[in-house]
Amino acid sequence: MKKKNDGVKAVGRVSAVIAMVVLILAAIPVGACISLSRERNNVTAEYYGSDDVYGVLDQVSMMVSEASNLVTIAEKYSETDLTLVDAVRTAQNAVKKAERPADKYTALNDLTTAVKAMYRQIKNINMNEEDATYRESLMSSYNSDLDYLMRDDYNDKAAAFNDALHNSPAYALAKLVGIGDVELFA
Secondary structure, three states: OOHHHHHHHHHHHHHHHHHHHHHHHHHHHHHHHHHHHHHHHHHHHHHOOOOOOOOOOHHHHHHHHHHHHHHHHHHHHOOOOHHHHHHHHHHHHHHHHOOOOHHHHHHHHHHHHHHHHHHHHHHHOOOOOOOOOOOHHHHHHHHHHHHHHHHHOHHHHHHHHHHHHHOOHHHHHHHHHHOOOOOOOO
C-alpha cells in the first residue's frame, strides 16, 4: 500500500529538479554577462588607464602638455605667428573637452595638425640654444608619443571585445544590463 506522503515526495523531487534546471539555465547567461562585463572593464582600462595600465588618455595628456610647452617657447619670440599659437590652444581645449574616444581622436588629429604647422614656422626662428634644443626635443617627443599611440592595441582589443559581445549567446541579456560596445579611438 502506498503512503500518502509518497505522492508529495515525488512532486517535491520533480519540483526540485525543475528548479535546479531553471537555475542552471539562468546561470549560463548570467555568468556570460559577468565575464563580458569583466572583459569590457579590462578593455576600457586600456583607454582610461588604471593603476596597472598606462592608458590612451595618459598618452593624449602627455601630448597636450608637450604642445603647451611648444607654445610657451614659441611665444617667447616675436617672429612667431600668433595665429598658429592660437590654433594650437584652440585644439588643446578641444582635446581636453572631448569625452568620447572618437571625439578625442578627432580633436587630437586637429591638435597634431596645429602643432605641426606651428613647429614648421618656429623651427626657422633663430632661438637661443637652450630653447632651440628644447623645441626639437618637444617635437621629437610629441611625434614619438603620436607614433606610440597609433600603434597602441586598444582599438584591436576594443574591436575583439565588440565582436565577442555580438557573437555571445548572452548578447540580448548583456544589452539589457547595460553591457554595450566599446567605442574605438578612431
